[in-house]
Amino acid sequence: MHCLCVLRSTLCCQMPTSTYRMLLQTKAVPVQIIKRDLTAKVKNQKLNQNIRRVDRRNAAYLLRHTTWKDLVELYEIAKPFRKWIFLGTSFMVVSSGIFLIIPRILGKLIDQFDSNTGVQKAEEVFTMKIAKYFKEQPMSLVGLLAIGALATAAKVYCLQIAGVNIVGSLRKMVYSSIIRQDMTFFDKNMVGEIGSRHAADTVIVGYSVSSSLRAGVRAVLVGVGSIGMMLMTSLELSTVSFLTAPIVMGIFKMFGRVQQQCTWQLQEVAADVNQTAIERMANMKTIRMLSAEQQSIDEYCKKGELVLDISKTEALAKGSLIGSFQFTGYSAFSSILFYGSHLINTGHITYGELSSFCLYAVLAAASLSNISGFYNEVMKGLGASSRLLELKNAQPIMNLNSGIKKTDITTSIQFENVSFAYAGRKKTLENISFDIPRGKITAVIGPSGSGKSSIANLMLRLYDPADGRVTVDGVDLRDLNATTWRHAIGTVGQEPVLFTCSIRENILMGTEHPEKVSQYELEEAAQLANALDFIQGFENGFETMVGEHGCKLSGGQKQRIAIARALISKPKIMILDEATSALDATSDYLIRMTLDNLLKNHNLTVLVIAHRLATMQQADQVVYVNRGRIEGQGTFDEMMKIQNSIVEQEARRRGIPMNEQMSRVNTPVARGFSLKF
Numbered sequence: 001m002h003c004l005c006v007l008r009s010t011l012c013c014q015m016p017t018s019t020y021r022m023l024l025q026t027k028a029v030p031v032q033i034i035k036r037d038l039t040a041k042v043k044n045q046k047l048n049q050n051i052r053r054v055d056r057r058n059a060a061y062l063l064r065h066t067t068w069k070d071l072v073e074l075y076e077i078a079k080p081f082r083k084w085i086f087l088g089t090s091f092m093v094v095s096s097g098i099f100l101i102i103p104r105i106l107g108k109l110i111d112q113f114d115s116n117t118g119v120q121k122a123e124e125v126f127t128m129k130i131a132k133y134f135k136e137q138p139m140s141l142v143g144l145l146a147i148g149a150l151a152t153a154a155k156v157y158c159l160q161i162a163g164v165n166i167v168g169s170l171r172k173m174v175y176s177s178i179i180r181q182d183m184t185f186f187d188k189n190m191v192g193e194i195g196s197r198h199a200a201d202t203v204i205v206g207y208s209v210s211s212s213l214r215a216g217v218r219a220v221l222v223g224v225g226s227i228g229m230m231l232m233t234s235l236e237l238s239t240v241s242f243l244t245a246p247i248v249m250g251i252f253k254m255f256g257r258v259q260q261q262c263t264w265q266l267q268e269v270a271a272d273v274n275q276t277a278i279e280r281m282a283n284m285k286t287i288r289m290l291s292a293e294q295q296s297i298d299e300y301c302k303k304g305e306l307v308l309d310i311s312k313t314e315a316l317a318k319g320s321l322i323g324s325f326q327f328t329g330y331s332a333f334s335s336i337l338f339y340g341s342h343l344i345n346t347g348h349i350t351y352g353e354l355s356s357f358c359l360y361a362v363l364a365a366a367s368l369s370n371i372s373g374f375y376n377e378v379m380k381g382l383g384a385s386s387r388l389l390e391l392k393n394a395q396p397i398m399n400l401n402s403g404i405k406k407t408d409i410t411t412s413i414q415f416e417n418v419s420f421a422y423a424g425r426k427k428t429l430e431n432i433s434f435d436i437p438r439g440k441i442t443a444v445i446g447p448s449g450s451g452k453s454s455i456a457n458l459m460l461r462l463y464d465p466a467d468g469r470v471t472v473d474g475v476d477l478r479d480l481n482a483t484t485w486r487h488a489i490g491t492v493g494q495e496p497v498l499f500t501c502s503i504r505e506n507i508l509m510g511t512e513h514p515e516k517v518s519q520y521e522l523e524e525a526a527q528l529a530n531a532l533d534f535i536q537g538f539e540n541g542f543e544t545m546v547g548e549h550g551c552k553l554s555g556g557q558k559q560r561i562a563i564a565r566a567l568i569s570k571p572k573i574m575i576l577d578e579a580t581s582a583l584d585a586t587s588d589y590l591i592r593m594t595l596d597n598l599l600k601n602h603n604l605t606v607l608v609i610a611h612r613l614a615t616m617q618q619a620d621q622v623v624y625v626n627r628g629r630i631e632g633q634g635t636f637d638e639m640m641k642i643q644n645s646i647v648e649q650e651a652r653r654r655g656i657p658m659n660e661q662m663s664r665v666n667t668p669v670a671r672g673f674s675l676k677f
């Protein structure tokens, strides 16, 4: 009967605020810790109340969070795999039927061996006939058991395949939806949270669909069948057995709930501990540089202690639950045997019937335990699938594939009175207007945090302006096909981001048709980026794996691969964000050479976020941004005339002699600048 312990641990579901409150009431875990976490959660919710966040309240175990619409949608996702579901269910009916009839036949077989027992009831004639047959042909009983086992194996296989396919489809749909979301979505939701939700919830749904649902349906079939057979075998014995039901339910309610709550909370805390560990391990270089090893260990251990505290409560509840079930189970079983032997003595039942009854009682108990487990798991699965469906159905504001397809510009890109703010932040850009003429280099300069990258973000249409508009040849960027537009732009960021794959895959990332890119084109892009020599120097050339975030390459090598990636599609427009991080002299020189060559290409329209004087000098126009406003705009020479300007400061820093006339000028002389230095 101890198999009635039904609560299974599942992966990483998250704890709802309501559960925190509930646990506070039950005092299942240290109150201070939960209070602290709860306060943090509430604060967090308040901070983000204006932001449409992914709902963190855990819907995993409450059906009310799952709507009929969700169920219909799940059915639609499962539809293509209905062949497997039908086959699996059919095998399940066969195997359950066989294993349900076996105890009855075994009972009759026992009675067959007992010469004192005769057939008493007409309805038992059929079973007795089968029993007689099996007595004469014992191998056929083995054969029947083998058929049952084969049907079980086939059922598991078919339903597993159906489950894996359903979850696979759901996972793909959710992932493609996440990938298509607006940048604002990722600003509002923590990537780790979305990632773990995507991973953990699909595991929960997978477990629920492939395992729990199968076990549950089988448990219902076998449970109902066994109880029916128990009633059929002996009404008196059934009454004794069912008397223990309320006691079992009471025990389950008492300890089961506490254990369940602890399990849920453990999953949340364990996910947090894992996240901390993974983050620290992924950034080992920084940890080492900061000598933060002990701090990381302490942090990990502190969180681990919370796991231990909750685990103790869980273990106590689990132990009490199993112990109580064992006590009740064995008591009930002993009562059946005692009362059963009395019934045999009084001639009410036979030995065979008592044996059958005992087997059915075990089957019924096991099935009932599975049904409660199945209920919890399916509820969790439904809740998790609802959250996944919410992610799947999240609609980005920017449709990536509709709009005018524009791959080049004929006149200019214009910022017209553009104001912009990131979600939950004050305005980053305020009423800025300037032109990026075709075939020219526009350098954006300004202090850190002034909004330079935000200008590039708007030009790439990663975000839309709050006011004003960005136009390309007079067409609002919002009317353009975002994918085609971004394909027309090559981007090299300040901090190159490489993916954990080969150099070839990194360079080809983002090309419209990677399979059509020839080796020659690949080498050409690498050559232009001054990367070919070092790539060919590697044993595996372009197939060299770059490690996590490109950790197996130097900063300069990463930067040059990023440049090659930007050039591979032969873009007409380039956005360059010059690296401010220190590179070694050779890398710095090579990258500068590469960018200089790019800037000399007069067919390119370039927006460069410049940090070097040389780059500013090459620009056709320089735009000075300060605190989100354009405070100066002109040629490099014109900008040099501005006292204390960033250009001048840069020149001084680099020890470049300043033109006398320039140093004397205190006010802007050209283009009616409005400067507020």
Ligand SMILES: Nc1ncnc2c1ncn2[C@@H]1O[C@H](COP(=O)(O)OP(=O)(O)OP(=O)(O)O)[C@@H](O)[C@H]1O
Binding pocket: 187, 422, 423, 425, 428, 446, 447, 448, 449, 450, 451, 452, 453, 454, 455
């Ligand atoms: N995704 C974001 N969400 C919220 N605020 C952001 C985001 N990105 C940038 N900001 C804020 O917007 C402001 C402008 O940032 P931006 O990156 O455009 O500056 P920048 O001039 O490029 O700085 P740097 O030269 O240091 O790269 C900063 O105050 C920054 O904190």
